Amino acid sequence: MDQPSPTPRLPPGRRADYRLFRSFETRWHDNDVYGHMNNAIHDTLFDSVANAFLIEPGLLDIGRGERIGLVVESGCRYHAEIAFPDAVAAGLRVGRIGRSAVTYEIGLFAGVSDVAAAEGFFVHVTVDRRTRPPAPLPEADRLKLERIVR
């Protein structure tokens, strides 16, 4: 891994830093033995808020679409613990939009807090479903994604 050193700590984001929100209930087994949400669950919520956004306006057809988005990089900074039975709001915005790659950025907010408990990102590369070379992002999709750019 070429970037093992901790990222310099910036202050946690706020809800106003994100464009769209989706709420999730935590689940009993989101907690690990330390009594807080295990760090892998954060990724699961990142995927869920972004894919829900993609499915609803028709950008993604999970079962039959010709193009799918593969995750090529992801990361997360954990500011505070989240724990079952907290509710979590996941805020979404789009960072960089490249020719075939899109960076989604997500903040997780526990309960009614305005300060992110965790912030992360993942990079989707659009590929052909079968043969999987990178495919250019269609222009219509780009326009929709631009509406939630930070």
Place this chain on the structure above:
Amino acid sequence: MDQPSPTPRLPPGRRADYRLFRSFETRWHDNDVYGHMNNAIHDTLFDSVANAFLIEPGLLDIGRGERIGLVVESGCRYHAEIAFPDAVAAGLRVGRIGRSAVTYEIGLFAGVSDVAAAEGFFVHVTVDRRTRPPAPLPEADRLKLERIVR
């Protein structure tokens, strides 16, 4: 998130780049709808190989230890798909060792491949189990961790 842009792509690591290995069988539901291991599962394997290393030499007592390691940052680059029923070897090394923070770096290798399918890291900060301020890493632990520094 202060670092949304994709990390410049370096070539994937090799088994010789890692110090310790633990094998995992994939599971049916590691695969998501795209027929490959979902990206959140990688984090789960990262946690597992590092914590198994910590538990076995007595660095970590899950149930009763005074100090635990909280994950404050994590990241992963995905080079190639892994899919059930592949076996996965998780290679571990320690990157940076700070006063209370340790960076673990992990490579995942599918089947007999010598080229990493994914590489990631996470940063553990040692904290007091109850009150949770950062605690200095004990000297004996530091010596053990230094044996697997990259």
Place this chain on the structure above:
Amino acid sequence: MDQPSPTPRLPPGRRADYRLFRSFETRWHDNDVYGHMNNAIHDTLFDSVANAFLIEPGLLDIGRGERIGLVVESGCRYHAEIAFPDAVAAGLRVGRIGRSAVTYEIGLFAGVSDVAAAEGFFVHVTVDRRTRPPAPLPEADRLKLERIVR
């Protein structure tokens, strides 16, 4: 396993058959390769609705309580598929209450459907947290549980 044969099929339950409800958003990786919620996720929701009920009235103190509930048996019948991004309502009722064992019964309802997509149960045995022999259910807990008996 002493009961391998399929249970005779009864008609799926309705919302009115359950006493308390909790809503859950599905997550991207609840779906498996067949594009529907993997059957292990159902158990996760069963645990979540029952434990949320137990935590809120103070029947369960996850971190420090002297008594915890261990699952000794569970089961589920799957009537219809649930899939991300469906919302799911989990309905809870208590079946049998024994000296130390409680049977929780749960129905999962996708979207606004009144017909259960899945129905299951699990049996909790109350045990002492440390030594883990069965412990009698305290009388105050029994009274609270009786309020949601089917």
Place this chain on the structure above:
Amino acid sequence: MDQPSPTPRLPPGRRADYRLFRSFETRWHDNDVYGHMNNAIHDTLFDSVANAFLIEPGLLDIGRGERIGLVVESGCRYHAEIAFPDAVAAGLRVGRIGRSAVTYEIGLFAGVSDVAAAEGFFVHVTVDRRTRPPAPLPEADRLKLERIVR
């Protein structure tokens, strides 16, 4: 649920009661807050051992097969705790084989123990991948399954 009462307790099974085995390493987040493998993980291992068996002799083509197996019922009895970092051997046998339904029975054995820590089953109904009515089990598949009937 039509069968909420605990099944009468039979003695736990032994390795000799099962026909085929597959080993799994537990993972850090298999453990829940009680420090043992959460009960939903057992189902995940049941699916994994059965599907690995089906994939290897060609009974199941996850990505393209015309027929898939949907789980219509599952159950588990938990005899003893399993905890990360235990290794687990999953033993498989086939119970009942019907016209389109197959009952798989699984025992989980922690470490080198000969006594099952948990035993469960699930019922697969063979369906057409697209239209999903029950489809008869092909004769060749039936013959292969009969080799591991208990």
